[in-house]
Amino acid sequence: MSFVRNRLPAIVTLVIVIAFGLFGGLLATRVGLLTVPSAIGAPYGLPGLRVVPLGETGWLTWADSVAALVLVLVVYRSVRGFWGTWGAFVLGSLVAGLLRAVVLSQVAGAGFGGYLGYLVGGLIAGLLWGIALGWLPALASLPRRTAGRLPAGLDSMG
Structure with missing residues (x-):
């Protein structure tokens, strides 16, 4: 039980x-404004953990899944409080976004300017x-x- 309680932020991130x-x-597709970042090459959201590829994306699905697992791992390694976990989530999503940008720029065959744009x-x-x-994790x-119970685990009755 303490493993689940102690690693609950990572479990929430995994969900x-x-x-x-x-x-x-x-x-x-439902929130039309999210397709605008995809039109310029930016990811529309956080990386998704998928078991099967989406359409004919092939190994791009695996790159997205690796980026999602990196995000979960960064939050898992964070054992700080509220703000530390939020910061770890932001850091993990930044790293995941960078990983996805590198993969997308390689698939698109972008030049230096395009590569910087993807990043x-x-x-x-x-x-x-x-x-x-x-804020969720x-x-x-x-x-x-x-x-x-007292914080030290002692019974308050004596």
């Missing part, structure tokens, strides 16, 4: 990236999604109180 893997395409787009998208969703990192 988020699985949700982006399952429903990310639906999210991008900037990946950084901005990662930063925005990290700030927007980082951060809430999971808040300490819990148990009734009738």
Whole structure:
């Protein structure tokens, strides 16, 4: 039980990236403004953890899944409080955005200017999604109180 309680922010992050893997395409088509970053090469959201490829993307799915696992790993390694976990989520989403940008620029065969554009787009998208969703794992990192116990684990009755 303590493993789940101590690593709850990483579990919440894993649920988020699985949700982006399952429903990310639906999210991008339903919210039209999310397709605008994709039009300029920036990712439309956080990387999704998928088991099967989406369409004919092939190994791009694996690159997206690796970026999602990097995000989960960065949050897993964070053992700080609310703000530290939020910062770890933002950092993980920045790193995931950079990984996705590198892969997308290689697939597109972009030149130096395009490569820089992909990197900037990946950084901005990662930063925005990290700030927007980082509070969810951060809430999971808040300490819990148990009734009738002191923080040291001693019984309050004596």
